[in-house]
Amino acid sequence: QSALTQPASVSGSPGQSITISCTGTNSDVGSYNLVSWYQQHPGKAPKLMIYEGSDRPSGVSNRFSGSKSGNTASLTISGLQVEDEADYYCCSYAGSTTFWVFGGGTKLTVL
């Protein structure tokens, strides 16, 4: 069982927007603004999409955005494209005992 809870799957049509939630506790997501999001295509390494909750690395489309409220972080993808179909993982710093925890991952299907 993963430390952070994500929905197993979400789906949307091209052009639509979807949101993936990531629920933790006040020991991780709720205590630190250090949630990051990763995209992983089958057989590939993860790719950083969002860091520090809402910042995008250089080169990542502004269709990807992140937010946080309390113990829940969210990743929103607007203007869905076929190539967005992938697994998405959230990750949070969780203090100096547990350090980093990942969510179980969400499979995004673009119909």
Add this chain to the structure above:
Amino acid sequence: EVQLVESGGGLVQPGGSLKLSCAASGFTFSGSPMHWVRQASGKGLEWVGRIRSKADSYATAYAASVKGRFTISRDESKNTAYLQMNSLKIEDTAVYYCTRDFGYNAFDIWGQGTMVAVSS
């Protein structure tokens, strides 16, 4: 080109040992905290551990599932990080990725991964 290249994976019996390497190029390795993350087949990502830079005394940290069995080290002269895995268990079977923390407690560069299979 900025990249990380892992090597050293393979098949090992339960209770055995294996040492993975992660060769870095294209960025300042010496100042970068390096992490290991693993992924069992069909499963999610699991943080394994990290080593900080010389400036932070090469401090290490480990997930509870590997603490006492795994050791992370680095060789600045070779721009390489290592993951020494001892007392391997079947549940350690996974693809192991090394990745860089670029200073924002997030991982911006990832290797291609190396497969470790623990089986009798």
